[in-house]
Amino acid sequence: QSALTQPASVSGSPGQSITISCTGTSSDIGGYKYVSWHQQHPGKAPKLMIYDVSNRPSGVSDRFSGSKSGNTASLTISGLQAEDEADYYCSSYTSSTTLVFGGGTKVTVL
Amino acid sequence: QVQLVQSGAEVKKPGASVKVSCKASGYTFIYFTMHWVRQAPGQGPEWMGRINPNTGDTNYAQKFQGRVTMTRDTSISTAYMEVSRLGSDDTAVYYCARGKPTGYLDYWGQGTLVTVSS
Numbered sequence: 348q349s350a351l352t353q354p355a356s357v358s359g360s361p362g363q364s365i366t367i368s369c370t371g372t373s374s375d376i377g378g379y380k381y382v383s384w385h386q387q388h389p390g391k392a393p394k395l396m397i398y399d400v401s402n403r404p405s406g407v408s409d410r411f412s413g414s415k416s417g418n419t420a421s422l423t424i425s426g427l428q429a430e431d432e433a434d435y436y437c438s439s440y441t442s443s444t445t446l447v448f449g450g451g452t453k454v455t456v457l
Numbered sequence: 458q459v460q461l462v463q464s465g466a467e468v469k470k471p472g473a474s475v476k477v478s479c480k481a482s483g484y485t486f487i488y489f490t491m492h493w494v495r496q497a498p499g500q501g502p503e504w505m506g507r508i509n510p511n512t513g514d515t516n517y518a519q520k521f522q523g524r525v526t527m528t529r530d531t532s533i534s535t536a537y538m539e540v541s542r543l544g545s546d547d548t549a550v551y552y553c554a555r556g557k558p559t560g561y562l563d564y565w566g567q568g569t570l571v572t573v574s575s
Contacts, residue, residue: 448503
């Protein structure tokens with residue numbers, strides 16, 4: 348199972364909106380509504396930010412939103428803040444009943 | 458509150474095995490699958506497999522089949538993951554994470570650094 352494809356880096360100024368893409372295949376992202384997104388700060392464990400494409404766990408800011416179209420999922424962060432600077436990883440359920448992750452996107456707040 | 462507490466860092470020689478533990482608290486252990494994910498330095502996470510703590514059934518990523526064993530002890534709400542025949546490319550932080558029915562991972566352990574070096 349190949350890793351999902353994410354851009355290596357995305358940057359934005361405070362208050363702006365940014366979008367991170369995550370591209371897979373019809374055997375993972377395209378075949379299921381089971382995409383999730385995690386935020387990871389250096390030296391910390393990943394934190395769930397979005398599940399089942401567009402749902403936010405309790406306690407996650409509504410500045411984070413998710414969507415999917417075909418084989419590509421997206422994470423949008425609106426009203427960018429300094430604390431949003433981190434690595435972001437997408438993941439998807441697959442037709443092999445496994446999970447697959449993306450390579451990660453480093454978000455920089457300018 | 459849900460907590461997953463993992464065992465401490467390990468240093469192993471090539472060819473050795475390592476066993477990492479993950480103690481769960483704050484929820485009913487047998488109700489949720491437990492996944493193991495590793496992350497090599499500077500890399501993205503890599504899914505290794507899952508165990509159903511209720512039945513003991515496992516599902517491993519093809520890459521790790523035959524070299525990884527996931528077990529559990531329901532009496533102490535603890536999951537284990539053992540990797541055999543370690544090589545230098547197994548140096549990574551290993552995480553356990555609680556799995557929900559649609560596959561997402563909602564709580565993660567703090568991670569266990571495994572270093573393989575001669």
